[in-house]
Amino acid sequence: MLSALLFCVGSFGFLARRNAIAMLMSIELMLNAVNLAIVAFGAFVPALQNRASIIALTVMAVAAAEATVGLAIVIAIYRNRRTPLVDEYASMRE
Amino acid sequence: MSLPDRIPILGWVWEDLLFLTFAGVMLGAALLVVIGRNIIRSGLWMILSFGALAGLYVLLGTPLVAAAQVLVYIGAISVLILFAIMLTQSKEGPSRLVFHHQAWAGALAAVALALLLALTVLGTEWPQADGQLRPSPSADIARLLFGEYLLAFEVVSVLLLAAVIGGVFLAKREDLPDPGEAAIEQVRLGSSPGGPTGYTSGGIGPSEADAARPSGGIGSTGAATTPGALGPSVGMSGRGDAP
Numbered sequence: 001m002l003s004a005l006l007f008c009v010g011s012f013g014f015l016a017r018r019n020a021i022a023m024l025m026s027i028e029l030m031l032n033a034v035n036l037a038i039v040a041f042g043a044f045v046p047a048l049q050n051r052a053s054i055i056a057l058t059v060m061a062v063a064a065a066e067a068t069v070g071l072a073i074v075i076a077i078y079r080n081r082r083t084p085l086v087d088e089y090a091s092m093r094e
Numbered sequence: 095m096s097l098p099d100r101i102p103i104l105g106w107v108w109e110d111l112l113f114l115t116f117a118g119v120m121l122g123a124a125l126l127v128v129i130g131r132n133i134i135r136s137g138l139w140m141i142l143s144f145g146a147l148a149g150l151y152v153l154l155g156t157p158l159v160a161a162a163q164v165l166v167y168i169g170a171i172s173v174l175i176l177f178a179i180m181l182t183q184s185k186e187g188p189s190r191l192v193f194h195h196q197a198w199a200g201a202l203a204a205v206a207l208a209l210l211l212a213l214t215v216l217g218t219e220w221p222q223a224d225g226q227l228r229p230s231p232s233a234d235i236a237r238l239l240f241g242e243y244l245l246a247f248e249v250v251s252v253l254l255l256a257a258v259i260g261g262v263f264l265a266k267r268e269d270l271p272d273p274g275e276a277a278i279e280q281v282r283l284g285s286s287p288g289g290p291t292g293y294t295s296g297g298i299g300p301s302e303a304d305a306a307r308p309s310g311g312i313g314s315t316g317a318a319t320t321p322g323a324l325g326p327s328v329g330m331s332g333r334g335d336a337p
Contacts, residue, residue, distance in 0.1 A: 025175060071265075
């Protein structure tokens with residue numbers, strides 16, 4: 001019941017693909033959904049209990065690192081391109 | 095005065111009501127993040143969604159994770175994202191075409207994924223929980239983290255260090271002329287044509303210096319913001335895990 005709910009959040013977050021920063025935000029939402037799944041499993045399976053917290057904390061730290069680097073990349077691209085919209089980044093392919 | 099055990103009209107336990115409230119708030123805020131037009135509002139809704147999720151963590155009996163959620167997500171990542179939004183906001187305001195051309199395909203994929211997940215979740219035999227949520231004490235978590243999972247902890251700290259350095263390196267502008275120098279240069283260029291008419295150049299020059307200086311200053315704030323906003327989260331994961 002809980003899992004279905006939160007994976008829906010993840011898939012809704014998956015839907016946003018416009019502004020590069022909005023994409024990063026939806027990535028954060030998806031990571032949060034997975035984190036909630038982990039914690040929920042940990043709460044309902046006694047053998048996993050404390051380990052789930054550790055896994056969730058690790059995921060959080062990794063998400064922080066990912067957000068930092070991602071936003072730095074967005075800012076660097078913005079400085080060159082003057083737009084945060086991803087569909088105008090196509091010329092990067094060349 | 096104490097609350098009654100069950101909610102008077104509905105007959106639910108309080109935890110159920112809290113769970114439903116938090117879940118609803120989280121889902122609604124997440125939806126608004128995704129479909130909202132104004133990106134700053136999306137960022138603010140994201141904060142609300144993270145807050146509701148922290149409440150869910152408390153309900154699940156993991157207060158340490160909830161505290162980390164508040165510190166890392168609401169404190170650090172949201173500030174980081176809001177700063178990035180403000181730095182990349184163009185003057186023309188948000189563009190009219192918010193979604194991609196293939197947004198409908200993305201929506202279709204999301205709905206299909208949701209259906210698939212629902213089928214899977216409904217089709218699986220879940221081990222029935224005994225309904226008794228035991229809170230996980232943070233002392234046990236710390237013992238486990240610094241005993242069995244010490245290597246993972248160290249790897250994560252190295253990863254965070256690498257992220258800080260990478261963020262500084264990426265957000266730094268290369269071979270930038272010094273902002274103050276650029277402003278002076280601009281002033282000199284702007285005022286030299288008006289050299290003969292003495293007082294107009296004197297009137298224009300300072301105002302152009304004022305206009306030029308913030309633009310230089312914003313760029314350098316971008317480089318300085320990223321590590322500064324991450325700082326709390328790095329310090330948290332070092333300190334918050336060790337009660």
